[in-house]
Amino acid sequence: MSEVVIRVRDLVKGFGGPRILDGVSLEIHRGETVCVLGRSGTGKSVLLKSIIALLDPDAGLVEVLGRNLHALTERDRLTARRDLGYVFQGAALFDSLTVLENVGFSLVQAHEKPDVIRKRVLEALEEVGLAQAIDRFPSELSGGMQKRVGLARAIISRPQIVLYDEPTTGLDPLTTDTINQIILALQKSHGITSVVVTHDIRSALTIADRIIMLEKGRIIAQGTPDEIRANQDPWVQRFLGLQPPVVHVP
Numbered sequence: 740m741s742e743v744v745i746r747v748r749d750l751v752k753g754f755g756g757p758r759i760l761d762g763v764s765l766e767i768h769r770g771e772t773v774c775v776l777g778r779s780g781t782g783k784s785v786l787l788k789s790i791i792a793l794l795d796p797d798a799g800l801v802e803v804l805g806r807n808l809h810a811l812t813e814r815d816r817l818t819a820r821r822d823l824g825y826v827f828q829g830a831a832l833f834d835s836l837t838v839l840e841n842v843g844f845s846l847v848q849a850h851e852k853p854d855v856i857r858k859r860v861l862e863a864l865e866e867v868g869l870a871q872a873i874d875r876f877p878s879e880l881s882g883g884m885q886k887r888v889g890l891a892r893a894i895i896s897r898p899q900i901v902l903y904d905e906p907t908t909g910l911d912p913l914t915t916d917t918i919n920q921i922i923l924a925l926q927k928s929h930g931i932t933s934v935v936v937t938h939d940i941r942s943a944l945t946i947a948d949r950i951i952m953l954e955k956g957r958i959i960a961q962g963t964p965d966e967i968r969a970n971q972d973p974w975v976q977r978f979l980g981l982q983p984p985v986v987h988v989p
């Protein structure tokens with residue numbers, strides 16, 4: 740079995756109220772594409788933010804590339820995060836900055852030279868098929884293009900791991916396919932390990948090596964797409980749309 744690059748053990752997170760993550764344990768191996776599925780509000784974004792140490796756990800352990808980010812100072816976390824790309828839910832671009840400035844933001848912070856920044860941004864934009872948009876503003880781009888700019892920003896520091904939070908939500912099926920192809924191409928050409936949070940079952944079944952299903956802060960099923968399809972648990976079947984929905988009309 741290949742190297743474990745993300746290890747989460749017995750992760751618990753609440754916000755002073757009920758537990759949002761209630762003892763999550765998982766391992767992600769180098770080069771894998773893992774999709775985390777679950778309905779709205781079940782703690783998917785909280786899980787990703789805990790992995791990248793934007794949120795600290797109440798209990799449990801998170802290790803990324805063998806390091807416990809939560810034990811580091813904020814300054815050291817910033818350095819450690821260069822190995823991690825994060826695609827935010829919603830594109831989360833700065834409206835007043837161009838695509839160049841958005842994608843190259845972290846390189847400006849790292850005091851890279853302008854010509855180096857432009858070259859690196861162009862390379863990242865080429866990976867997502869958007870080199871022509873480098874001098875445009877986010878408001879001049881479609882939703883799908885904005886998501887691709889978010890992807891380019893996530894890979895600008897050449898991370899080993901990319902965490903995607905709902906990269907295809909709200910997109911039409913064809914644009915969704917484009918984003919999925921980019922995710923797979925990045926994995927293939929750079930060996931990037933991908934963790935993709937989504938409630939888009941079709942995407943998960945298409946791109947995932949492994950699917951992890953979260954419900955109420957716990958993992959209730961995991962396996963390859965074929966194993967998940969064959970899982971007879973009624974909740975899993977319903978989530979996959981393989982059983983008719985239960986609708987209570989008052």
Ligand SMILES: Nc1ncnc2c1ncn2[C@@H]1O[C@H](COP(=O)(O)OP(=O)(O)OP(=O)(O)O)[C@@H](O)[C@H]1O
Binds near residue numbers: 754778781785
């Ligand atoms: N910073 C925070 N402070 C307090 N509560 C939070 C915080 N972040 C998330 N929560 C709560 O944790 C729960 C899970 O949120 P999370 O964003 O992880 O859901 P999700 O599975 O990503 O949902 P969606 O599919 O809608 O994005 C929600 O009830 C949310 O209100």
Ligand SMILES: [Mg+2]
Binds near residue numbers: 784
């Ligand atoms: Mg979310």
